[in-house]
Amino acid sequence: MARPWPRQPRLIAGNWKMNKTAQEGSALAGQLKGLLGTTRRCEIALCPPYPALESVAAAVRGSGIHLGAQDLHPEPKGAFTGAVSGPMLSAVGCRFVIVGHSERRHGMGEDDALVARKARAALRDGLTPIVCVGETLSEREAGGTADVLVRQVRAVYEGLGEAEARATVVAYEPVWAIGTGKVASLEQAREAHQLVRATLDRVVAPGLGQSLAVLYGGSVNAENAAALFGEAELDGALVGGASLEAAGFWRICAAATPR
Ligand code: 13P
16 A cells, blocks of 8 residues: 655645656656755655656656656556556556546546546555546636535545545645646635645544645746745645746745745
């Protein structure tokens, strides 16, 4: 089973999405490794596309930078053309795997039940799932944000033991903030994170919410990171576009100072 992931130091995870070849990924990871100072201020994870996992793993070896994947199939092996399993990700050196990203929920038809199966598969295979939750703009405008977040958290965590739940990370990613340049306000992010924690307390075990890392994702960049990390509720960030360039991503990492 995956090990628990603590709230501190903060975790900055770069979700490269469908960007970077194996060679480009290796170059970017190598640049980031070169920027690492001697003092570790935050934990860093890189989530390249599957074909770049191996070259990125080699580029960051010995640096303390973690490797993550962007998705997995719930089954460990079998006749699932095009899919990649948890044991394959562990074998290439992944510590993390993103599950339930909105681009898969809304762009590729993944429902809550499938996301729950993927989170369980990750735990089974020794990976730390980064469980993404978040409302669309129309859900927010209709006053449905809380319902959506509670539903998405329940779907994954109901039935999980406390030790399993402690081996996960949550990412609050409002869909309207992803790739749009619109960042959630500190108040919106704080409210959502607190609701996620309260739901975890109710669904799994009292006190769990306070011990789980909850990341924020959605248009985080080098310019807004310092202000975002002024908010104690943010245990890190899941960064898309701004993780594709070393200097900018590094500035985000540098802004994630310990609390
Ligand atoms: P952007 O940082 O490009 O908005 O993407 C966020 C995201 O989806 C990370 O998973």
